[in-house]
Amino acid sequence: MFIAEKKVQKLIQSMLDHGVPESYPAWVKPLADHLKGTNTRSLKIVNGAVDVSRHISELGQGALEFDRRIHNLVANIQTLSAAIEEMSASAAEVGGLGQDVLEQASRVNDYTQESISALEDMEARLAEVDIALTQANEEMRSLAEQTLSIESLTNTVNEISDQTNLLALNAAIEAARAGEAGRGFAVVADEVRQLAARSSGAAQEINGIVSEIISRSGTVQSRLGNSVRAVQASGESRERVAEVIHQSRESSSINYDQATSIAAAAEEQSQVASDMAQQVSSNSEDSDALATIFRELMTSIRPLREDTAGIFEQINLTNPCLVLASAKRDHVIWVDKLVRFSVFGENSITEAEVKDHTQCKLGVFLASEQGLGVHRLRDADQLVNQAHPRVHKAGSELYKAAVEFHAKRISAERYAELSGALVPALKLASTEVISLLDTMIDEVTRRGDMGC
Template identity: 30%
Template sequence: MEASHVAEIETLFQAVTSGDFTFRISDDHPLSNSANHMMQWLDQMQLKELKDKVELTMTGFENTINMAKLQQLADGVAQRTETMASATEEMSITVQMIAEQADKVGCQSEQAKIAVDEGSQSMKQVFDVIHATTQQMDNVTDEVQQLASVSKEIDSLLTTIQKISDQTNLLALNATIEAARAGDAGRGFAVVAGEVKQLSHQTKDAADNIVEKSISIQKSVAAVVARLSEMSETVTNASSIVETTQTSMDTIVYNMQQVDESVHGMHHATKEQAIASTEIAEGVTQCHADAKVMDTQANQSLNTTDKMDVSLRADLQEFSELKITNAVIQLAKSDHMFWKKRLMDMILGRGSIDINEVTDHHSCRLGKWYYSNGQAEFGNCASFKSIESPHTDMHRLAKQAVSKFNAGDIAGATQDVDAITPLSAAVVKGLEELEQ
């Protein structure tokens, strides 16, 4: 074997020792060919192991990210169910208060219904009394009217008596005159005439007195009639008011019955609601307990993957120090997954990221390769070109998410991290197509 071949083989072994599995001997010596085959095999084996590591990393971290989301959801469920439990307890107390209030309202409604019934009965009695009073007033009015008629008849009789008295007085006067002419023979007649005259005067005085009293009676009767007319009108108005009030009372009675039925229905509903609230409270409490268990389990799983993260990072760091064909594609895939996990840990409060740690799309491992060796090797490939846009957007969103999170905008940061997932998938898809 020539010294030059020996030197080439020594260089090859030095390359293997330094971790360069891309080194090949340039001459066509059989031993060189065997050595190159060996190096190619080692290169493929290292690449396969790297792929396996990366696939394990990606699969494991995808599961970790899903578990992280599950833990986030479980924590959210636990918080919400805790709030719900408190709200449900308050609701149960409120329902109980409503049920108790419904009982009180039911009692008050029943008492009010009784009072309204009694009031309705009283109004009916008042109406009956007013109706009877109206009839009595009509009877009294008729009697007074008859009294007025009799009084008028008395007036007519008194007028006749006054006429007779005047005539009697005139006759007595004539008799006295005639008795005086008769002398002694007419003295006895004169005495009788005098008595008749005196009786006539007394009758006239009595008739005048009766006339005065009759006039007074007629005035009183007229006043009584007028007063009775006013009273009758008042009673009629009172009767109308009582009728209206009675109608209102009947409406109130009907409404009170409706209220009573509603209160009983509400009471029944609140009883059922109280039972349902208790069941809900028990269910929410169980959900809260389950969510806490799920949260604990997810957190334990994340702690385990954190340890795996350290180990995988160390392994991949060792591979990054080796020279393996297309190793940068595999390492770029793992870099994406590591960053996705870091961002998810940040959202969950399991880690922090300084804004200066987030480089632009030119400075990461993939970016450095993409705009140098990758451009030279795959520049005309469609899959290669498809990587640039989502890769650029990924870095922009990652920087934006970290900035928002550090500023306290957790919701905005979460939204940006979620938007990275399809972009990361597009980048990984393009890299996998380049491998083929």
């Protein structure tokens, strides 16, 4: 049987472009088997490339997250370094103040010791004053007693003067009786009376002086007694002062010890702060080195993305299995771009790429004649009407929120709340889509009636 050349070319081209049909002439079986084997290998390559794309996406997002944390760490280390420098300066200042306090405590301690010595010297001198005042009081008492004996003698003189005056009076009377013969005796008696009067006047003056001496000695003795009692009473005050000064000395000794400890602790703190500053500086350098490493890693990830894209460019998507496998890769890349744009602020996606679920490659394929057979699969409804629209809805909302945040039309707190809910929802829905596509590819492969 002869077949026209054009008909053969058309059949072969159709098999190359659209895959192996359910039925075909026996003479093209070798080509059909070859194409089926090629499709199987292509599907494995595509699935492998999808897995690579997914791993690259996860690696890239992980690297970006790590890079962000490294930058936060570097910023925190720099803040910590500045705080440590301030703490070191404060510690140095505290150390200087501690030295000042130590010097002042030392001076207070010396002053307290001098006060104790001065108090002890004053105590000794006051003891001497006490003894001297006591002796003076005793001597004044003795003087008063002796003065009283003088008064007794003057009283005796007064008595003798009175008796002499009386005798002189009697003698004058007798002389008068004797007449001319007693005139000379009367003169003598008159002289004796005058002497008695003078003796009496002198005795009275002496009594006045003695009384004044006794009065003043009493006053002096009273004052000496008051002085003695005051000196004795001051002993209690001196004891209290001495006790207070001794307590002050103990307190100043304690303050001196504490000031010494503070000065030593401040110096140690200053040294620790200096060591911490050096360690933080070293950590900052290590963090900068890590940031550099991850920037290089991010640079190396870009060619990997391009290489996986090149793999798909080399494969002709001639059957539903390859189209569905390619759709997995498209969604992995789309979600990755959205996450990098919304979470890490990369300029990785444009508004034109944020399409409705009917406008992406998978949506266009499902609406095409080639994709009609997919709608008969078991999980088609869950993919077409639930999971796939949910991915695009979450992605669109996340993109809009990120644009609003980058334009500073919503607050960081509000954006954190939105993205914190949308990113997990997007990833979860994307994972569900990929899982459904894998299940549908397996079902199509087992059925063998869709050119796979």
